[in-house]
Amino acid sequence: xxxxxxxxxxxxxxxxxxxxxxxxxxxxxxxxxxxxxxxxxxxxxxxxxxxxxxxxxxxxxxxxxxxxxxxxxxxxxxxxxxxxxxxxxxxxxxxxxxxxxxxxxxxxxxxxxxxxxxxxxxxxxxxxxxxxxxx
Amino acid sequence: xxxxxxxxxxxxxxxxxxxxxxxxxxxxxxxxxxxxxxxxxxxxxxxxxxxxxxxxxxxxxxxxxxxxxxxxxxxxxxxxxxxxxxxxxxxxxxxxxxxxxxxxxxxxxxxxxxxxxxxxxxxxxxxxxxxxxxxxxxxxxxxxxxxxxxxxxxxxxxxxxxxxxxxxxxxxxxxxxxxxxxxxxxxxxxxxxxxxxxxxxxxxxxxxxxxxxxxxxxxxxxxxxxxxxxxxxxxxxxxxxxxxxxxxxxxxxxxxxxxxxxxxxxxxxxxxxxxxxxxxxxxxxxxxxxxxxxxxxxxxxxxxxxxxxxxxxxxxxxxxxxxxxxxxxxxxxxxxxxxxxxxxxxxxxxxxxxxxxxxxxxxxxxxxxxxxxxxxxxxxxxxxxxxxxxxxxxxxxxxxxxxxxxxx
Numbered sequence: 101x102x103x104x105x106x107x108x109x110x111x112x113x114x115x116x117x118x119x120x121x122x123x124x125x126x127x128x129x130x131x132x133x134x135x136x137x138x139x140x141x142x143x144x145x146x147x148x149x150x151x152x153x154x155x156x157x158x159x160x161x162x163x164x165x166x167x168x169x170x171x172x173x174x175x176x177x178x179x180x181x182x183x184x185x186x187x188x189x190x191x192x193x194x195x196x197x198x199x200x201x202x203x204x205x206x207x208x209x210x211x212x213x214x215x216x217x218x219x220x221x222x223x224x225x226x227x228x229x230x231x232x233x234x235x
Numbered sequence: 236x237x238x239x240x241x242x243x244x245x246x247x248x249x250x251x252x253x254x255x256x257x258x259x260x261x262x263x264x265x266x267x268x269x270x271x272x273x274x275x276x277x278x279x280x281x282x283x284x285x286x287x288x289x290x291x292x293x294x295x296x297x298x299x300x301x302x303x304x305x306x307x308x309x310x311x312x313x314x315x316x317x318x319x320x321x322x323x324x325x326x327x328x329x330x331x332x333x334x335x336x337x338x339x340x341x342x343x344x345x346x347x348x349x350x351x352x353x354x355x356x357x358x359x360x361x362x363x364x365x366x367x368x369x370x371x372x373x374x375x376x377x378x379x380x381x382x383x384x385x386x387x388x389x390x391x392x393x394x395x396x397x398x399x400x401x402x403x404x405x406x407x408x409x410x411x412x413x414x415x416x417x418x419x420x421x422x423x424x425x426x427x428x429x430x431x432x433x434x435x436x437x438x439x440x441x442x443x444x445x446x447x448x449x450x451x452x453x454x455x456x457x458x459x460x461x462x463x464x465x466x467x468x469x470x471x472x473x474x475x476x477x478x479x480x481x482x483x484x485x486x487x488x489x490x491x492x493x494x495x496x497x498x499x500x501x502x503x504x505x506x507x508x509x510x511x512x513x514x515x516x517x518x519x520x521x522x523x524x525x526x527x528x529x530x531x532x533x534x535x536x537x538x539x540x541x542x543x544x545x546x547x548x549x550x551x552x553x554x555x556x557x558x559x560x561x562x563x564x565x566x567x568x569x570x571x572x573x574x575x576x577x578x579x580x581x582x583x584x585x586x587x588x589x590x591x592x593x594x595x596x597x598x599x600x601x602x603x604x605x606x607x608x609x610x611x612x613x614x615x616x617x618x619x620x621x622x623x624x625x626x627x628x629x630x631x632x633x634x635x636x637x638x639x640x641x642x643x
Binding site: 128131132134135136138139142143146150151152153154155156158159160162163167208 | 342343344345346483484485486488489491492494495498499502503506507510643
């Protein structure tokens with residue numbers, strides 16, 4: 101077999117192997133959203149302690165909102181066969197989107213202790229959903 | 236005294252100029268996912284860039300000619316063209332990532348969306364290349380880039396648990412990470428440390444600054460002191476992420492997450508300093524990559540080149556850079572994530588490494604160019620060992636990227 105064709109075959113096998121390692125979409129999307137929400141929570145905490153600047157906190161909130169949006173999109177595009185699991189993930193991702201959207205809209209300079217509590221509670225909900233999905 | 240100042244300045248700019256968006260992002264991603272378990276790759280990468288950068292600097296200082304001028308002459312047009320194609324495309328990708336990095340850093344400072352900063356950043360890069368002298372350009376960005384020392388300050392302020400970090404050093408992939416992902420990031424870190432443009436810029440910069448054999452000692456000092464200290468900053472970035480983000484289960488995906496540990500450790504002042512440092516580091520790297528696109532093409536085709544010449548005397552060199560900047564802006568304008576561009580650029584850098592480093596190794600051994608300044612035996616052995624490593628990383632990079640889905 102010519103060398104070029106052999107390499108093509110190897111590449112095709114690797115590509116298939118890559119497709120085969122696709123993670124559980126419900127878990128991976130909730131995990132991504134959790135990561136984004138935790139960062140937003142930390143940034144708001146630092147902002148309330150006057151250890152982070154307002155523009156920086158705003159960028160973190162916007163980035164986190166984008167990340168949750170991307171997770172929702174990924175879940176929609178996935179071929180997760182278990183509808184109950186998809187529904188569970190969708191609910192918690194929707195919650196995360198709503199909270200982050202409200203906070204990003206309000207602006208980093210308007211953050212209060214109540215907003216930090218909302219984010220902390222949201223992290224708890226995401227953790228609970230992850231634990232449930234992993235069972 | 237003047238000599239001492241020049242040496243200190245050279246070393247400081249080498250430290251400040253060592254880090255770019257690829258190093259910042261890759262080290263933070265690795266720190267947040269693997270802790271310090273891939274720190275050995277940074278060490279291996281820094282030794283590699285020291286080896287080859289000082290070879291490239293010596294070639295330029297002794298022969299008075301930059302890498303690409305010699306590549307075509309020494310290796311023939313066919314291999315030279317393969318080298319050119321790979322290096323040029325990687326430079327262009329890295330340039331796109333760096334301009335995106337400037338825009339992201341300015342977004343952190345202003346909260347204005349990064350896409351609005353992209354054309355501003357590209358215009359500023361072009362203006363500096365067009366109007367500012369080589370020395371001023373290199374020294375200012377290198378010195379302001381030194382603000383990234385703030386990562387080392389933050390690392391110590393976070394109170395590292397040395398036992399835990401030592402455990403991580405001896406560990407392979409942490410729980411939940413596959414061996415393939417571990418090796419994918421090992422290759423990415425290696426590619427980030429040995430990015431090809433650094434060598435092109437180093438050797439062409441030596442010609443721009445008119446180095447001769449008498450400057451070899453200073454060139455060695457810049458490389459052998461400045462780059463390892465820059466490598467320590469890479470470890471500090473990974474360490475900050477390992478101490479702050481890893482316990483929270485956060486995997487770095489944005490530049491805002493890279494600097495979060497700094498705010499945690501040092502508050503607003505350190506955060507502002509680091510953001511300024513990131514702007515300077517990415518701006519400096521954008522200047523270097525833009526110049527490198529011009530250098531590679533002009534040196535290969537024998538066009539007039541160099542910032543020491545008026546733009547009218549090196550028109551094709553300047554047009555190449557303008558076109559490359561416009562291509563970078565156009566790519567970013569599609570809305571592609573600059574962090575993703577960065578991650579892909581460091582992997583493809585690893586793929587192209589042999590094409591960049593083999594000619595340097597060959598030319599640095601050629602007495603026709605270097606006379607009695609060819610590589611000594613020990614350096615040659617080290618260079619060959621590294622070339623094998625580079626070859627392995629290059630061959631493994633794309634399969635690992637596919638298998639892991641770009642490190643997912």
